[in-house]
Amino acid sequence: MSSSARQEMPGQVMACRICRTPLNTYQDTDGIEPASYRHPHRSTAWDHQPDPVPMIELDDVTISCDFCSDRYPLVVVGTERITSAIPGGDIHNFGTTWAACAACALDLDNNRLTQLTGRALRRLRFSRDSREAFLLRALHAGVGAGLRPGRALITGVRWPRALYRPGELPATRDHLVELMGSRYRLPTSLEQPGIRAELAMSLQQATLYWADLKASILIRRTMSSDPAPLSCPALPTPHGLLLWAKPLVTGHHGLLDAVSWTVRDDQTIGVTVYRAFGGNLPSSTRNAIRDDIGWLLPVQHTTLTTQVTTSDPARPLTVLGSLIAQGHLSISTDPTPDRSSPPNAERIRPGGSSVHRVRVVPAAGSR
Ligand SMILES: [Zn+2]
Ligand SMILES: [Zn+2]
Structure with missing residues (x-):
C-alpha cells in the first residue's frame, strides 16, 4: 500500500534495485530486529523478491500514488504519523508524507474519503467487502483525520502532456x-x-x-x-x-x-x-x-x-x-x-x- 515512509529520511529510504520501486518498511515494535522491506501492493503479483538499496542511489525511481497506485502522482500531502499494528507484533510505519495523484489530492482536500477509497479499490481490484477494503477504509480515515496544511508539488514525473492553445x-x-x-x-x-x-x-x-x-x-x-x-x-x-x-x-x-x-x-x-x-x-x-x-x-x-x-x-x-x-x-x-x-x-x-x-x-x- 503506502510507500510514503520513504520521504521522511531520504538517505535511508529503500527502493528495489530490480524494478526501481520504493519499498514499504516493516519494523518490529522494539526496533531490535533489522527492518524488512516489501514491494507495495498492486493488482498483479510481483515476479521477483525485493532487492533493497537506498533510494538515493537510484535514478528515475518509479513513484505511484500512495492511495490508488496511479502512475502520475502530482502532490505530496502531509499527515500526522500513521502506523498500524500487524499480527505478530510488527508495526507498519506509514510515515507522515503521501504521494497523491490529482484525483486523490482533490478528494483529500474536499474530505471525500468514500470516493478516495472507492478509486483505490477499483484500481487495486479489491471487492468492497474484502479484508483489504476494510483496511483501506481505516487507513484513509486515519489520513483524512491527520491531514496537515501545506502541500508540495512532485515535479519529476513524466506526465502525459495536455494540449495547449x-x-x-x-x-x-x-x-x-x-x-x-x-x-x-x-x-x-x-x-x-x-x-x-x-x-x-x-x-x-x-x-x-x-x-x-x-x-x-x-x-x-x-x-x-x-x-x-x-x-x-x-x-x-x-x-x-x-x-x-x-x-x-x-x-x-x-x-x-x-x-x-x-x-x-x-x-x-x-x-x-x-x-x-x-x-x-x-x-x-x-x-x-x-x-x-x-x-x-x-x-x-x-x-x-x-x-x-x-x-x-x-x-x-x-x-x-x-x-x-x-x-x-x-x-x-x-x-x-x-x-x-x-x-x-x-x-x-x-x-x-x-x-x-x-x-x-x-x-x-x-x-
Ligand atoms: Zn522490485
Ligand atoms: Zn490516486
Whole structure:
C-alpha cells in the first residue's frame, strides 16, 4: 500500500534495485530486529523478491500514488504519523508524507474519503467487502483525520502532456503568479530566498510568446545538434514566458514545455523551466486541479550568466536567443489579443494578455 515512509529520511529510504520501486518498511515494535522491506501492493503479483538499496542511489525511481497506485502522482500531502499494528507484533510505519495523484489530492482536500477509497479499490481490484477494503477504509480515515496544511508539488514525473492553445497562455501565466504565493512547496531551486517573489513580479510583467510547431522543432533540433556552449542571449523583452507547441527534450529534465526569464542586469538572467501535465486526466479533474495548481509546474530555476553548457536547464532559452539573433526565428509584432480577458486585463497585468508568435523565418529564395 503506502510507500510514503520513504520521504521522511531520504538517505535511508529503500527502493528495489530490480524494478526501481520504493519499498514499504516493516519494523518490529522494539526496533531490535533489522527492518524488512516489501514491494507495495498492486493488482498483479510481483515476479521477483525485493532487492533493497537506498533510494538515493537510484535514478528515475518509479513513484505511484500512495492511495490508488496511479502512475502520475502530482502532490505530496502531509499527515500526522500513521502506523498500524500487524499480527505478530510488527508495526507498519506509514510515515507522515503521501504521494497523491490529482484525483486523490482533490478528494483529500474536499474530505471525500468514500470516493478516495472507492478509486483505490477499483484500481487495486479489491471487492468492497474484502479484508483489504476494510483496511483501506481505516487507513484513509486515519489520513483524512491527520491531514496537515501545506502541500508540495512532485515535479519529476513524466506526465502525459495536455494540449495547449496560444489563447490559453494568459490564464497559464496568471495561475503561475498565484502558484508563487500558494501553499505549495516548490522544487528546492525555487525555494531559495526571494525567488518566488521575484518570479511572481516578473510573470506579471512578462510578455507572452508562443513558439509554433515549426519553431519548436527548430529549437529542439538545434539543442541536440549544437554542442558548443552558448553565450548570454539577447532577449526581446526583460520579462517573458514562452510556451512551445511541441515540448523540448532535455537530458536532465526530460520534457520541458515552457520557459520564463527575468533580466536582472546586463550580466545575469533568472531562468525558470516548466513542465505541462494533465493529459491523462478527465476534463473535470483537470479543470479542478488547474483551478488549484495551474497549468504548468515549475521544474527548476537557475541563474544564467555569460556561458551556458549543453546540460544547463537554461539552454532552451539561449538557443532561442541565438536563433533570433541569427535571423532564423522571428517574433510577430502584431500580437494576438486574448479575447477571453476582461476589458481591464491590461491594467491588472502590466505584461498584458496578448500573445506574440515565434515563427521560423523562411530561407531566402523559398516561398
Ligand atoms: Zn522490485
Ligand atoms: Zn490516486
